[in-house]
Amino acid sequence: MKVWAKALLLLASVSGVALAQSQTQLSELKLPAFELKGQLIQGSLLLGKTAPGSTVFFNNIELPLSVDGRFVFGVGRDAPLKHQLKVQINDQQLVKELVFSPREYDVQYVTGVAQKYVTPPKEVTERISKDNQRVRKVRETVSGLVYIFATPIMPANGRISGVYGSQRVFNGEPRNPHYGLDIAAPTGAKVIAPFSGKVLLAEDLYFSGLTLIVDHGFGISSTFMHLSKFDVAVGDTVQQGQKIAEVGASGRVTGPHLDWRINWQQERLDPALLPGLIIP
Structure with missing residues (x-):
């Protein structure tokens, strides 16, 4: 019984180490993220921020990025309501669908x-x-x-x-x-x-x-x-x-x-x- 107990304890210890290593690897694998400031509505300008060194695309148009990761874009008066924002860094990529609200004009x-x-x-x-x-x-x-x-x-x-x-x-x-x-x-x-x-x-x-x-x-x-x-x-x-x-x-x-x-x-x-x- 003592031998089986020691084996189980050893297996649990090894499994714990493996789980901890897996969690560490996942935490180190940071997918690109971004923040947006502004209203998702026709005619709006939006300010964005992401990790420095990223590449950002709005509807497949590459946006200029500041050294600290800021970018800007906008949609016009009669723009479609669905757009796509894509952020890439190294070999990671995040694609976000943006849905804008329509407006009524006087x-x-x-x-x-x-x-x-x-x-x-x-x-x-x-x-x-x-x-x-x-x-x-x-x-x-x-x-x-x-x-x-x-x-x-x-x-x-x-x-x-x-x-x-x-x-x-x-x-x-x-x-x-x-x-x-x-x-x-x-x-x-x-x-x-x-x-x-x-x-x-x-x-x-x-x-x-x-x-x-x-x-x-x-x-x-x-x-x-x-x-x-x-x-x-x-x-x-x-x-x-x-x-x-x-x-x-x-x-x-x-x-x-x-x-x-x-x-x-x-x-x-x-x-x-x-x-x-x-x-x-």
Whole structure:
């Protein structure tokens, strides 16, 4: 009996060691993981964080990754509701299906718009085309600036007079949806940088009037439209909260306001959904 008892004790001891080794091996085998900050809803921007050195794909598009493992992406106004995020590190991979919620958008009727902005004359067609090409080109910028990972602030004080996604009808004629956040304010009211960044464009464009585009990094930019004055120039680095322009009524407007837009390269996102933004 003593011999069998010793054998059982030895077997239990060996089994315990094997189990402990197995658990240690499992704990050392860490699958890639990530955190997301933002709302899973059409028009949203999401901030992510994973292990440094990982490779991240959103719908099979590789995303830039900061040295500390941060990344960003977004979905547009009418984007599909199902997307895929994939994180790889070494020979390990995690695939996560992301399901976004749909949105319903209002129809906004705007009257009193100068007819030349509703149905532009043929002589300005070439200018409008060049404006669009110029804006599209600067929005292709994907820099290593990390300002987009800061907590944003509102770029102006005032009543919200227009929201993202609403269908616009100008003087009774349907036009493209609105892709910005409108803030009603008097001409000359200050516009400040919601994030730090670098100025990519400061020009007078046909529809948007005096227009400023600021790069915040990783393909994210802010556009400020219908301004009356620039306080910065292309190439300038601006700090969050710094005065960069003044509210105006230039371009296709019916009154002074700031039209603030957020882009992930060519994808138009909703500024109101920026993680951490507080709208009074």
